[in-house]
Amino acid sequence: xxxxxxxxxxxxxxxxxxxxxxxxxxxxxxxxxxxxxxxxxxxxxxxxxxxxxxxxxxxxxxxxxxxxxxxxxxxxxxxxxxxxxxxxxxxxxxxxxxxxxxxxxxxxxxxxxxxxxxxxxxxxxxxxxxxxxxxxxxxxxxxxxxxxxxxxxxxxxxxxxxxxxxxxxxxxxxxxxxxxxxxxxxxxxxxxxxxxxxxxxxxxxxxxxxxxxxxxxxxxxxxxxxxxxxxxxxxxxxxxxxxxxxxxxxxxxxxxxxxxxxxxxxxxxxxxxxxxxxxxxxxxxxxxxxxxxxxxxxxxxxxxxxxxxxxxxxxxxxxxxxxxxxxxxxxxxxxxxxxxxxxxxxxxxxxxxxxxxxxxxxxxxxxxxxxxxxxxxxxxxxxxxxxxxxxxxxxxxxxxxxxxxxxxxxxxxxxxxxxxxxxxxxxxxxxxxxxxxxxxxxxxxxxxxxxxxxxxxxxxxxxxxxxxxxxxxxxxxxxxxxxxxxxxxxxxxxxxxxxxxxxxxxxxxxxxxxxxxxxxxxxxxxxxxxxxxxxxxxxxxxxxxxxxxxxxxxxxxxxxxxxxxxxxxxxxxxxxxxxxxxxxxxxxxxxxxx
Amino acid sequence: xxxxxxxxxxxxxxxxxxxxxxxxxxxxxxxxxxxxxxxxxxxxxxxxxxxxxxxxxxxxxxxxxxxxxxxxxxxxxxxxxxxxxxxxxxxxxxxxxxxxxxxxxxxxxxxxxxxxxxxxxxxxxxxxxxxxxxxxxxxxxxxxxxxxxxxxxxxxxxxxxxxxxxxxxxxxxxxxxxxxxxxxxxxxxxxxxxxxxxx
Numbered sequence: 001x002x003x004x005x006x007x008x009x010x011x012x013x014x015x016x017x018x019x020x021x022x023x024x025x026x027x028x029x030x031x032x033x034x035x036x037x038x039x040x041x042x043x044x045x046x047x048x049x050x051x052x053x054x055x056x057x058x059x060x061x062x063x064x065x066x067x068x069x070x071x072x073x074x075x076x077x078x079x080x081x082x083x084x085x086x087x088x089x090x091x092x093x094x095x096x097x098x099x100x101x102x103x104x105x106x107x108x109x110x111x112x113x114x115x116x117x118x119x120x121x122x123x124x125x126x127x128x129x130x131x132x133x134x135x136x137x138x139x140x141x142x143x144x145x146x147x148x149x150x151x152x153x154x155x156x157x158x159x160x161x162x163x164x165x166x167x168x169x170x171x172x173x174x175x176x177x178x179x180x181x182x183x184x185x186x187x188x189x190x191x192x193x194x195x196x197x198x199x200x201x202x203x204x205x206x207x208x209x210x211x212x213x214x215x216x217x218x219x220x221x222x223x224x225x226x227x228x229x230x231x232x233x234x235x236x237x238x239x240x241x242x243x244x245x246x247x248x249x250x251x252x253x254x255x256x257x258x259x260x261x262x263x264x265x266x267x268x269x270x271x272x273x274x275x276x277x278x279x280x281x282x283x284x285x286x287x288x289x290x291x292x293x294x295x296x297x298x299x300x301x302x303x304x305x306x307x308x309x310x311x312x313x314x315x316x317x318x319x320x321x322x323x324x325x326x327x328x329x330x331x332x333x334x335x336x337x338x339x340x341x342x343x344x345x346x347x348x349x350x351x352x353x354x355x356x357x358x359x360x361x362x363x364x365x366x367x368x369x370x371x372x373x374x375x376x377x378x379x380x381x382x383x384x385x386x387x388x389x390x391x392x393x394x395x396x397x398x399x400x401x402x403x404x405x406x407x408x409x410x411x412x413x414x415x416x417x418x419x420x421x422x423x424x425x426x427x428x429x430x431x432x433x434x435x436x437x438x439x440x441x442x443x444x445x446x447x448x449x450x451x452x453x454x455x456x457x458x459x460x461x462x463x464x465x466x467x468x469x470x471x472x473x474x475x476x477x478x479x480x481x482x483x484x485x486x487x488x489x490x491x492x493x494x495x496x497x498x499x500x501x502x503x504x505x506x507x508x509x510x511x512x513x514x515x516x517x518x519x520x521x522x523x524x525x526x527x528x529x530x531x532x533x534x535x536x537x538x539x540x541x542x543x544x545x546x547x548x549x550x551x552x553x554x555x556x557x558x559x560x561x562x563x564x565x566x567x568x569x570x571x572x573x574x575x576x577x578x579x580x581x582x583x584x585x586x587x588x589x590x591x592x593x594x
Numbered sequence: 595x596x597x598x599x600x601x602x603x604x605x606x607x608x609x610x611x612x613x614x615x616x617x618x619x620x621x622x623x624x625x626x627x628x629x630x631x632x633x634x635x636x637x638x639x640x641x642x643x644x645x646x647x648x649x650x651x652x653x654x655x656x657x658x659x660x661x662x663x664x665x666x667x668x669x670x671x672x673x674x675x676x677x678x679x680x681x682x683x684x685x686x687x688x689x690x691x692x693x694x695x696x697x698x699x700x701x702x703x704x705x706x707x708x709x710x711x712x713x714x715x716x717x718x719x720x721x722x723x724x725x726x727x728x729x730x731x732x733x734x735x736x737x738x739x740x741x742x743x744x745x746x747x748x749x750x751x752x753x754x755x756x757x758x759x760x761x762x763x764x765x766x767x768x769x770x771x772x773x774x775x776x777x778x779x780x781x782x783x784x785x786x787x788x789x790x791x792x793x
Contacts, residue, residue, distance in 0.1 A: 002739045003706040004653060007715075007731075012655065017645055020659045023637045029663075030630050030670045182689070225677055238677045487679065490767050537772070 102234055105172035106514065106547040107578075112171050112585050114158035114193070121151045121198075132161055135214040136194070142209040143196060150206070155198050162191040162484075163218055165518045166589035168525045169545055173229065175525055177236050177488050184488035186227070186236065187524035189219035190473055191484035205478055213475040217485065219523055220471045229482040242485040244474035266450050272443045279436045283429055290425035297417055300410040303403040304366045306396035307337075309387035314338040314350060316357075316371065316384060333392045336384035339368060349373065349380055359384075489524045492517075494537040497571045501546055501554065510554060510575065516545040518592060520558055538566050543592050546575055553578040557593050619683050627674050637666055640687050647691050650755060653707040661698060665691045681764045688765040696743075708738055708746070710754045718753055722785035733791045737784055745780045752777055 105111040117136070119125040124140040136159060143151040162171055168188065175186045192213060196203040205211060227236040309315065315335040336359075338345050354373040362368035362383050373380045388396050473485045501510045517526040517534060520541040528534050536542055544556040554575035556565075564574050582591050625632035644665055649658035668690050669676075676686055699706045715734050719726040738749060751757045751765070759777075763770040 003708050004704075005735045005739055006653065006707055006709045007735070008711050009709050012649065014642070017642050020645075020662075021638070021641050022663075023634050026637060026663065026666055026670065027630050027633075029667055033667070033671065223680060225679075238675075241678055493768060493772070 102174060102231055103172050105170060107170075107551075107553055109583055110170040110553075110585055110588055112160050112162060112167050114160045117157040117159065119155050119157055121153060121155045121203075127157065127159075129159060129161065129216075132163075132216045134161065134192075134216045135212075137212040137214070139209055139211070142206055142211065143198075143203040144206045145198070145201070145203060151198055151203055153198065155196050155203055157194065157196055159192065159194045161215070162188070162193075164523060164589055164594055165516075165525045166592055166594055167191075167585045169516050169518075170585035170588055173482060174234075174527070175486075176527060177227075177486075184490050185524055185526050186484065186486035187489040187522050189221070189224045189242070189485040189487075189523070190215050190217040191482065191486070192475060193482045194477060195480040202480075205480060207478075209478070211477040213477060215473040215475055215485070217471050217473045219485075224473075224485040224487045226475070227484050227486055228479065229484075231481075236484075236486075239483075242473060244472065244485075266446060269443060269446045269450065272439050272446065276436060276439045276443065279432050279439070283432050286425055286428045286432075290421055293421050294418060297414050298410065300407055300414070302366075302407055303400050305400055305404075306334075306393055307385055307387040308393050309335055309337060309389045314345065314347060315387070316350070316382075334386045334388050334396075336369070336371060337387045339383040339385055342382050345382065349382075354380075489522065491526055491535055492519070492537040492540060492542075493535060494539070495566075495569060496533050496535040497569075499534050499544075499573045500571055501548075501556075501575045502572050503554065503575055503577070505574070506572065510546065511549040512546045513549045514547045516547075518543045518545060518594070520594065536566070543594075544573060544575065545592065555591060559593075616678075616680075616682065620678055623673065623676060623678070623683060626670075627676075630670055630673075633670050633673065636669075636683060640684055641666070643684060644687050644691050647688060647755070648695055650709055650750060651695050651707065652705050653709075654705065657698075657705060661694055662691075665694050668694065685761075685764040685767075689767070692747075692765070708735075708750070708754075710738075714753045718749075718781070718784065719788075721753075722781050722788065724785065724788055727792075729792060730788060733788060734784070737787050741780070745776075748773065748777050748780060 115129065115131065117125075117127045119127070119138055121143045122141055124138045124142060125136075127136040127138070128134070129136060136157065138157070141150055143155055145151055162168055162173070168175055168191075171193075173191070173193075175188070177184050177186050192215060194211065194213065196205075222242075224242040226239045226242050228239055230237045315337050317335050352373075352375060354375050356374045358372045358374075360370045360372065362370045368383050368385050371382045371384045373382070475483055475485070477483060499512075499515065501512055501515075502508070503510060515528040515534065517528060517536065519526070520543065541558050542561050543558040544561060546554040546556075548554060554577055556573050556575045560574055564570070564572075578588075579591065582588055619636070622632060622635050626636065641662065645658060645662040648661050648665070649655065652658055652661075665687065669687055672690075676683075712731070715731060716726045718734060719730060724730070738746065741749065747766070748762065751762045752759075757765075759770045759773050763773045766773065768776075
């Protein structure tokens with residue numbers, strides 16, 4: 001039925017929308033729903049059929065337990081902590097029927113084996129997993145037995161890791177994830193299985209103790225969550241965001257921030273820097289000493305040459321304080337001629353008896369003066385030139401010549417001393433500059449040497465990293481079992497089909513038990529159970545692994561899948577029997593071209 | 595130019611969050627997991643958006659309000675299972691809303707409605723590089739009504755609700771590229787039909 005089409009429907013206003021909001025009603029409904037659910041659970045337990053079934057089941061369990069305790073002395077046991085349990089126990093142990101259905105390695109020889117480590121429970125241990133270089137940090141007194149009593153002595157830690165799609169398939173660990181009814185698969189950044197035993201009896205992690213695994217992951221993205229596998233609930237349990245990379249990035253950031261300090265770690269560079277830092281103050285000190293010496297040299301003032309009075313120019317005779325104006329000493333008995341620059345000079349000024357007359361420095365220092373004449377409120381200012389007449393001039397000239405000769409000698413002496421001091425200062429400055437240059441050159445050489453050394457160290461470190469791990473993910477484990485750093489990934493969308501698996505060029509068909517669609521663009525395996533349709537994104541790369549109902553495994557590699565399925569959109573998928581030479585998960589990875 | 599019409603914002607402030615906002619929201623969610631009373635801020639924040647999403651797909655206002663209430667009840671019931679995936683909480687609510695709407699339409703098919711403005715149809719024409727003509731209106735309406743549900747949803751989200759591709763991708767749990775490619779293909783088909791039927 002085609003939907004109705006409304007064009008330009010009037011919008012609803014916010015007021016109307018808000019009037020329908022009722023959070024109180026929502027919470028009330030939620031609580032009623034919870035109560036109803038709880039009652040249903042109770043009434044279910046009260047149901048007679050359920051009661052009888054429970055009794056029968058209970059009797060059956062008692063009988064089974066009795067049988068095992070009487071006839072089976074040492075049945076293989078699974079490690080179990082609360083809800084989180086796993087059943088896979090290496091290749092040598094049997095599995096319970098229910099768990100076998102949940103975690104079922106398709107072919108036992110391919111299963112990822114455990115590596116066994118031994119720890120003194122009272123001492124704890126830091127174990128480096130030899131296959132991946134992951135670190136397992138076990139605190140002291142971390143284990144209890146099933147009675148909750150502390151364990152001392154040797155504890156066996158069985159540990160294994162799953163890094164890629166082949167590991168996932170080989171282990172048989174289900175990667176489907178149900179989140180609020182939305183079914184997805186988990187894209188893995190790494191998964192681990194850890195458990196502990198003492199004398200073949202499972203041990204448990206003590207409450208408030210945590211085993212930390214610094215997991216060497218090859219998936220560097222920061223998008224994963226932490227999950228633990230609940231084998232009873234048959235689902236993964238979300239435990240939180242995987243923030244271990246944030247911590248790692250922070251550490252890397254700190255490392256980078258500290259790098260310049262690291263550069264100065266060279267003792268030679270530190271010594272050089274000290275010497276370099278010491279030179280500018282030395283130069284500054286020398287400069288200060290030099291300037292001080294210069295300032296201390298005797299100062300002298302050039303004597304002024306006496307002026308001869310010019311007839312006809314207006315003149316004043318003044319009583320001068322020669323201490324205040326020593327250069328006028330040469331003008332004892334001098335007259336002051338009114339300069340031609342006094343345009344408004346009135347000869348009547350000379351006729352006035354002024355109450356005061358002050359001489360101050362004129363516009364041309366040492367040559368002219370400012371004469372200020374005051375009478376009550378009247379003030380006249382004149383620029384005047386000292387001048388001498390007759391014998392006074394001759395005497396002044398003689399005195400001037402003698403003083404000028406002294407002056408010249410003093411100046412010459414001062415210039416010679418100044419030159420000498422300057423040369424001394426410049427010689428020292430040059431020596432210090434040369435010293436500084438040498439230190440700087442040594443510093444550059446040392447820095448280059450250090451940089452090369454660091455680059456080499458970084459290259460070595462990077463090489464080690466690329467060989468061993470891309471990132472470290474931190475798992476804090478409070479219960480033994482399987483945990484992973486994963487993120488949900490929906491089934492690919494694009495093309496969908498009901499596959500038919502053919503072998504021998506279509507001569508025979510195989511009946512699949514489980515089909516694993518392996519994405520080559522991300523670390524995820526989509527499990528398709530018998531009868532379900534298979535969907536894929538034609539732009540992505542996939543291979544297929546099929547566990548047939550006859551227990552054999554078949555592969556369709558990515559090239560075949562691309563050519564025979566994606567390109568042709570046909571439903572027949574050609575598969576080949578897994579080679580007998582494939583003996584473990586690593587061989588499977590190679591065979592799948594991962 | 596296909597898929598690049600300037601009128602569609604590539605950033606939606608009603609949906610997109612800064613890292614700090616995401617963190618604050620995460621704290622509220624964690625609190626709501628412990629006590630449903632703490633769900634209030636999320637209810638207030640997203641009620642209008644979710645109602646808008648639901649009402650966009652139907653004609654009956656009362657049904658849309660009832661269904662919105664149902665969406666939030668379901669969200670509150672399942673909040674314990676919610677896990678942060680680096681996208682706003684809204685994307686989870688939209689998915690519940692989509693699931694509820696689809697469930698309703700499975701039983702009551704006549705409730706399904708496409709709601710658009712004439713300007714939206716113009717924009718679709720612009721996207722397929724066709725000049726809008728009055729005759730296209732009825733053709734487009736027919737073409738859109740006949741689209742498969744998944745395709746219609748993309749058209750609704752992109753053109754009628756004007757959502758950026760990033761937001762569409764997060765709500766539909768697909769990649770942004772995938773959303774673009776899918777919409778491109780739908781528009782190609784729309785273009786072909788328009789050309790064919792208008793002749």
